[in-house]
Amino acid sequence: MNALWIATLITSAICFLLKFVGYSLPESLLNRPIIQRINSLIPIALLSALVAVQTFGADQNIVVDHRLAGVGAAAIALRFKASFPVMMLLAAIVSALVYRI
Amino acid sequence: MPIGWEFLGQNEGVSSSAANGSEQFDEAAFDKRLVLRDSLAVAIPVGTYGAAFGAAAVGSGFSVFQSCLLSLLLFSGASQFAVVGVMGAGGSAISAIATGSLLGLRNGLYGLRMAPVLKLNGFKKILGAQITIDESTGVAINQESRGRAASQYGFWATGIGVYVFWNLFTLIGALGAQSIGDPSAWGLDAAVPAAFLGLVWPRLIDRKTKLVAILAALLAVLLIPLTPAGVPIISTALLAVYFGWRK
Incomplete structure (x- = not known):
């Protein structure tokens, strides 16, 4: 079994268990503000890191290329409250144009 | 989503x-x-x-x-x-x-x-x-x-x-x-990082969330040349724990 299969199946299993365990834990856990704060910040940190790495990373190098133009377009689209598909389409179009030039 | x-x-x-x-x-x-x-x-x-x-x-x-x-x-x-x-x-x-x-x-x-x-x-x-x-x-x-x-x-x-x-x-x-x-x-x-941007955008509701987002992006980029792929991303969970801990 290669790495793609391992990542697919094990992440799926863990994420299902996380969902399932939630239904079995004492509700009082929710009342702890520290858990709520960390829980709302974890996706923010990871997603921001993913934006940065997917924009600037190429193997272990930091590069500035067509992807930055696409992500920049996405940021402008989001700033003007574009919907999710419109934003992604703009990012793809701008990035593809810069790549082909 | x-x-x-x-x-x-x-x-x-x-x-x-x-x-x-x-x-x-x-x-x-x-x-x-x-x-x-x-x-x-x-x-x-x-x-x-x-x-x-x-x-x-x-x-x-x-x-x-x-x-x-x-x-x-x-x-x-x-x-x-x-x-x-x-x-x-x-x-x-x-x-x-x-x-x-x-x-x-x-x-x-x-x-x-x-x-x-x-x-x-x-x-x-x-x-x-x-x-x-x-x-x-x-x-x-x-x-x-x-x-x-x-x-x-x-x-x-x-x-x-x-x-x-x-x-x-x-x-x-x-x-x-x-x-x-x-x-x-x-x-x-470019559509993949754009998707992540679209996912995080509505969560950036105040100064603290924006600060965590910017610091996480910076930390991740800094770690790209220093660590194996994937590590720059997971490491930023520590920022979330740190800022969540100290209010």
Whole structure:
């Protein structure tokens, strides 16, 4: 079994268990503000890191290329409250144009 | 998935019609059509983003079958994008698993929030857990003003709706991406970070969340040349713990 299969199946299993365990834990856990704060910040940190790495990373190098133009377009689209598909389409179009030039 | 509900938020977000219509219905009787409309208004557009995931997964080297399995089994948009993003960037399976699982943590807290509303047992608990995501929880909380039955109905309608459309569009996106050659020529390599940006954007609601986002992005870029792929991303979870700990 290669790495793609391992990542697919094990992440799926863990994420299902996380969902399932939630239904079995004492509700009082929710009342702890520290858990709520960390829980709302974890996706923010990871997603921001993913934006940065997917924009600037190429193997272990930091590069500035067509992807930055696409992500920049996405940021402008989001700033003007574009919907999710419109934003992604703009990012793809701008990035593809810069790549082909 | 793209909508950033604060999961404990009382009655924000999903649709203004929920708040407007709430006075007309008491606890016992709620208008199924109204709840179903709110549920589908979320489920259909969100489901279509599955095409973006399918395309990104195939662009990152996953087969069409693996892409579909991720949507069927993992079924949590941010975690799915993270797994294909980390693997596509050359990360190890362990990095992908760790990042995807950390992003899946919040679904556990959604379950904690939904448990007393849904009161699930046995097979229904397994099904309910699998569709416990941002959207189903968000709509269910939003429908609480119409009573517990409406909230339950909203949860199932939205969760099943997103599940069906998300999986259908994953297949369409994956097949589509398979038929176009170089992902860069079609902008697919920028569409993936754009998707992450779209996922994080609605969560940036105050100075602290914006600060964490900027610091996480900076830390991750700094770590790119220094650590194996995947590590720059997981490391930023420490920032979340640090800022969550100190208020």
